[in-house]
Amino acid sequence: MKKYFIISLILTFSINALSQQSISIEKTDCFLDDCDQFKNYPNIEFGHLNVPEDYENHTGRWIKVAFTLVKSTMDNPEPDPILVFGGGWGQPELNRTLWQSNMIPAKNRDIILFDYRGSGYSRPKLCPDLGEKHLEIIKQDLDFDAFNEKINQQFYACFDELQKRGIDYRLYGTESKTKDALKLIEQLGYTTVNLFGVSNGTMGIQGFIRAAEGSKVEIRSIYSDSNIPMRDFQQGDLSVLYKEVIEKILDDCAKNRDCNAAYPNLKERFRNFLIETMSKPLTYNGESEIVFNTYLINSVIHQLLYNSTLHKDIPLLLEAFIANELDFLDGIYPVLEEILLESNGTAIINYTYDWKARQAEVSKEYEETKKSIPEYMWTDFWLDFYTKDSTIALNPRDTIPVTSDVPALVVAGTYDPFTAPEYSRIMNERYSNSYYFEFPKVGHSVFVTPCGQKMLNEFLKQPEAEPSSECLENLASTPIPFTTSIYANSKVSSLIKKVAIDRNLLWIVILFVPFLLALIYIFREVIRVIRKKTYSALRTVLFLSVIIFLVGLGYYMLATVNLGGLTLFFGLIDEAWWLPWFSLVIIILGILQLYRMIKESKYTFWNFGAIVSAVLVLITAFGHGIHLF
Template identity: 25%
Template sequence: MKNIVVMVLFVLCCFTSIQGQNTSIEETETFFPNADVLKEDTIEYKFLSVPENWDDPKSNTIKIAVCILKNKSNKANADAVVFIQGGPGASGVQNIRSWYRHPLREKNDIVLFDIRGTGFSEPRLCPDLGKKFMEILAKNQSETEDEKQKTAEALFCKQDLLNQGVDIEAYNSLSVSRDLHALKTLLGYSNWHVYGASYGTYMAQVYTSMFPKDIKTLSLDSPISEISTYYTKNTTNYISSLSKVFKRCLSDSDCHNQYPDLETIYYKTIADLEEHPITVKVDKKIIASGEFTYNSEDFKIAIQQALYNKKLVEVIPLLIYQFHERNEDALGNLVAAFSSLLGMDYGVYFCVSCNETLPNNKISEYQTDASKYKGLKGGVAFYKSDFKVCEKWNLNRQDTIVPHDLSKLSSISSPVLVFSGEYDPITPLTNGDKVARKFKKGYTVVGHNLGHVPGFTRTGSKVAEFFINNPNKQLDISAFKKEATIDFVGGVALNPGVSKVGNNLSKINLVFLLPLFVALLIMFVFIFTYVIKLIRKKYKTNSDKIIRVLSILTSIVGITGLISLVLALTKVAGQNYFVLAFGLPENFNYIFTVLLIFSALLFITMLYFIVRIKIINDRSIVFSVLFSNILLVTYLFYWGIL
């Protein structure tokens, strides 16, 4: 009884302390009004109100978006798993599709939140900054000019935030940790399971150090081991992971035969693009100018980002060769994927990075590390430029920025699961063991054949579910050895239209596709009706027979080609959808042959119709089916398939 009283007093004390800091939580409407599948689920949407500056009693109040996916077992007092997203600046709430069917939901509530300043949280800091960076990268200009313009845009963002009264120094891991502590208390959890991903692993470590009693278990997916080397070792981390691709391709006879001298071609492409960038056409919704120019820096960051995802790792040899061969059509299709890299909230990215990351990394050490790789020509400017941004960002700052003291982590008794991906280019495999050794009960699980955040794979989800629900049981640290090995993509029939068809069909626009659906319906009806009439010998003249046979044959071949194309797209997308940016595997070459035959038959049929038009009966009906075929071939030309 005494223990219960002490516990109640402790909770009340914490709650009173939280209330004293002007915090509250309130329900709100769904953040996803158009997602019908989520409306059918048991999900709560809330806003957590906290001080912008926890140490200033007069601080502004900000709102943090929270999404709670209730457990599937309908347990009233279920444990909770809180997810800390990375970036810093990516949205945790928008990651809901990775969690709403996660096996952890069977017994646990899943708490997603957008760290202060991101996503649905209010205020949102400079949400358009990433788009401006994309416009800069799209230009054909030097690395120095890119850095100059990027810095200018970042400083414009900073000044805009200051003009709005935003306390930019209050956006850091310490503040996020206090936000989490307040959220846990106001939601009524005594403690919870914490799951951090990427930069969120660093925030999770800071949170654990500050509030160790909040932590039931800790899962760190692709962890940061030392904040002071997060940037300085960037080049080595990248090249170490990329070298694994080169080595594996060399030992794979199919890959080596199709992509000989892969490593040499990679460095040669960097040198070529320095002298002769590649300008490609892109959708103006992505780049207002309608053009994107790939230079050597864009190439380097594109390959670095490909190492994040297993399916992209499998296309790296193909991707390197497409850059080397200057395939503008295929590279144009990649820009949309490239733009997603800049989809997070860069206002928060620089607030956090300039508050706690870059000041604890030395540009001289970065340059020393990058100088080891002569062919890379100075590391990766996309990351190196952050040093210049933060130098200017912190120009008038008075305080000295020191790393958070994480020495207390060694006394944490909570079990800790650490995921590390074999090909991860930003938080490499070596980080896993370093982080696990910080804790009394740290367990490293290697994501074999995987890149960044391997915990979000099917195998990773099962490992995380077992660990969190059974923290004291033996963990299968070799679970990922059952993961399928890297299967490099080769033998692709290049066709720029494949990607366009895939995008049109994945995001169905009924207004755009309705004429095609009507045309296909007319063709089906014509085939069925006139095959029967021909069998019954309803036509007396050869002209009527021939035009109908030609029209039926053309329609059948056209429909067969289109259906085969859609089925091929579906199959390839299920295996590796990144292949569609380039074309289809060569075993689907017959589809392009069928569509070419369709085009030839249509030409012959139209020519015969024009020549014999005066003696053909029911010309309007025949013309309607011919027009339907013309419409189909028009779509194929528009997509770029033909």
């Protein structure tokens, strides 16, 4: 009898073990929204990591963590990949696969990206429509407190929805997502890994270090950029940092003779403008009407401060706001809207979880900031909720700093509007074998700069050796090349979008047909001159004017794009000033050509072609504000 009982017990355990799922990798075809971009990249693989929602309960809900694996195309790649932790708390990362693989200077290593559990292409998705709901509130004319109250209501509605779906949102914080990362490395068969993180990605690195304790996975190197140290980062006075960075840039402008002449006394005028908009907001009439009050204006500027290549146009941007000339938002707003639409439940859960240890201090700092500099408050979306929330409990592990002796490159930008260098210094102290550098006049995410790329490349090749920092001296000594003079025309950017991005067939034809006709005709007339045959001077000048206008427009648009920054949303480089005058020349020549054709009754192909070419060029010019009227 005892024998049968033991056999029965063994069978019961075996059946239970077989019924439980196991952590595994599931390779798939591309599942991103735009898979066409990967047609020429057979080295990029897609898949899901199957893991339990609760690592302490394998019999409960199982979830899928989406990842991409960019395999090195080198003949003998290094065995240790680079694992990328996304920034933004819950910002999807897989849509940036190609960009990240091109930006990270390590062609001899595999690169792994993944969407944190609950976000992006991972399943389940936690309240993926939060961004759309935020957008609806932005379009309402609400004061700062009313705006935050409605945003907070959305978050609690999200939590209620997740509870109804049986999803334990407490299991979607940093501790869980970094365990996912460790399991991903193990399941892919790697034993050594390099960690890469920017902003909140540096929190992911710290979580991974903690998760990997006692595992067989070794960490070869750590790249930690724009740092967020566990326990000690979150502040309630983030608007103070925003104000400081704005004033640093405007002080640089004041010291620059040309910039100061173009935008005199801008720091004081901008502050007065913000104070005025607290009672008299601006209205932007784009696809939908949006009231731009003080905190929304600051939010737009704050977002643009992240990228230091945009700093040169910040005075131009502020001057446009002050003058209530908001046409530039036609180009900028869709990009900002796209960023906002990425907001999801994972973001607020991570944000609130990670900083619960400082909630009381942050609440006090937040209230003091609202009282001291209300004109510089911007919409953090999550900060107000964090200071008030009582539904997410403190994770005691988040109060314990993470330390490591792994070789680390810790970097910060001195003009970072969100993660000030002081936080990176804290992180540097916790990594005992680290190299620390501050990049002068650089914003958030240092590695995208040429100097950052150079240092990251050296570090990845040899983590035990300090990378050369000579390029930092050039950054310090090179002034910001402020844009002080442009051909002001915010409508030109829409033409580039139609042709280069949307590839609108109609506008491609409108530009291509007159250019092609003019080229053929000019070539034909040159042959006629060589053969000493008669030719039409008026028609030739008209076609030549068409070519000059289109070539000039294309050249200045390309030059403005290469200039970088925000300039394209405001117009073209200053040298394009003559284009509107040339529109007038084409009008006059076109009228003369039409008059001659009718008078002489010569309705030939080339007469019609010249007039059609002129009309198409003028449609382009007048449709995009390139005229004198």
